[in-house]
Amino acid sequence: MSSAMPTRASASGGREAGTIATSTQGSSLADVLERVLDKGIVIAGDISVSVASTELLNIRIRLLISSVDKAKEIGINWWENNPHFSAQSKELNETNQRLLDRVEALEAELKSLRQASVQTLPQSTSGSLESLLKDL
Secondary structure, eight states: OOOOOOOOOOTTTSSOTTOOOOTTSOOOHHHHHHHHHHHOEEEEEEEEEEETTEEEEEEEEEEEEOOHHHHHHTTOOHHHHOGGGSTTHHHHHHHHHHHHHHHHHHHHHHHHHHHHHHHHSOOOSSOOHHHHHHHO
16 A cells, blocks of 8 residues: 655745645745745834833834835835945045034134234223224
8 A cells, every 4th residue: 555645846935836825834934034025014012111100111112124125115215315324424424523623623713813803902991882983
């Protein structure tokens, strides 16, 4: 008595042609990951810590897992404009630092010019605004 076991190997990834995958059939981790990245998945949750009906801590968690293509398709592309994720990050930081240094130097120069102009103003005996304007 020989019982022949049917083989399921085929070109369609180990399943017979025309079969539909069900929850009872095994899926590899790669298959699950491929489906999740293709369709996307959203995980949402709220965590609240309260003592005597007083809320102490509230954490809202929203997590989206998808492929880059799917994220772009639904309008999520924050990594394209974030300097920390672009190749220009170092250049932008250096330019920003040079501009900050220039602003600091200009502020120091302006401060010294103000001090010099206050020292060169004539001393007024009456202290009125009119006499200061005449002296200028």
